[in-house]
Amino acid sequence: MTTLLTKADKPAVATDEFLLRAADYINEHGWIQNRLNGFDGSVCALGALYKVEEQLKDEGLRYHQIHPAFIGALNKLENTVHGTIPKWNDAPTRTKKQVIHAFYDAAGVPEASIAKPWYKRIFSRKK
Numbered sequence: 001m002t003t004l005l006t007k008a009d010k011p012a013v014a015t016d017e018f019l020l021r022a023a024d025y026i027n028e029h030g031w032i033q034n035r036l037n038g039f040d041g042s043v044c045a046l047g048a049l050y051k052v053e054e055q056l057k058d059e060g061l062r063y064h065q066i067h068p069a070f071i072g073a074l075n076k077l078e079n080t081v082h083g084t085i086p087k088w089n090d091a092p093t094r095t096k097k098q099v100i101h102a103f104y105d106a107a108g109v110p111e112a113s114i115a116k117p118w119y120k121r122i123f124s125r126k127k
Helices: 015-029 045-058 063-081 085-089 096-107 119-123
Strands: none
Touching: 015 045, 015 063, 015 096, 045 063, 045 085, 045 096, 063 085, 063 096
16 A cells, blocks of 8 residues: 655755754854753753754744654754764853854755855745
């Protein structure tokens, strides 16, 4: 028996979009070390990925539509930081700016583009 995927069953978010949304989350809500999230809404690098996952679920996407991008973002970020995300995030000399830049680097966005959020037009969702 063959199972056909409907449009609703296909992955609905790109890995790079996932990474950029995580960078935006940290930029807007703050960054934290040695914890997944803070009482003020701040998050570590890994926590930002979880927050994007929550946002996408709130937008009506299902687990199987989100999970490939989540895993892809996790892998790309780990390749960018050359190690585990928590250990890299919690380094004593790490800065919020470095964390945000790592997300952009992992998404393949040039550093000069960070000040110009052109990607928001590309990845904006129609509701």
